[in-house]
């Protein structure tokens with residue numbers, strides 16, 4: 090049976106994974122389903138907000154990878170899914186789900202998608218987006234304050250206590266599984282066009 094092409098985009102927080110994913114979506118005229126690892130954060134809704142916000146969101150055990158693997162397999166087989174919805178403001182999984190349609194290109198994006206072998210096996214191309222830690226931290230600080238309801242102190246504390254050590258323990262070592270490493274992700278025109286051509290080649294060969 091025909092299968093969709095699966096592109097994995099990993100990289101540290103603030104590295105530009107989303108920019109590259111959006112760039113691919115444009116290139117394939119929306120024949121792309123984008124799945125973010127963030128959708129699959131485990132539900133800690135039984136804990137009070139004050140406890141939830143202190144959790145380590147950068148450890149592999151924070152994700153419901155079983156569900157993610159199952160749903161990517163379905164999309165690859167051109168079956169629609171109902172994926173979970175996560176709120177960074179509430180630190181919680183919401184009650185609703187969103188239906189995602191299968192398309193010819195499935196882009197999976199997330200800090201730890203290369204860490205689990207079951208996810209890696211589903212990918213046709215693995216891309217690691219690289220950026221210096223200070224740039225990534227600066228981007229994250231601005232984004233978390235503007236979009237995720239955080240303040241300066243909480244972003245800095247979280248970065249030093251969990252984000253940075255988990256990056257060093259799990260994200261950076263998973264770079265070795267990448268087929269290509271792209272500095273500055275979606276802003277790197279040369280790398281983006283090469284990647285797009287490669288995906289077109291795989292699609293036309295199927």
Ligand code: CTP
Nearest residue numbers: 101102103104105106107108146147177180200
């Ligand atoms: N995170 C958080 N609070 C939560 C859940 C997750 O602060 N309740 C943070 C984790 O600490 C993790 C980050 O979300 O480091 C993952 O998202 P990130 O990779 O920063 O964002 P993307 O938009 O997916 O990627 P990029 O910035 O590369 O575009």
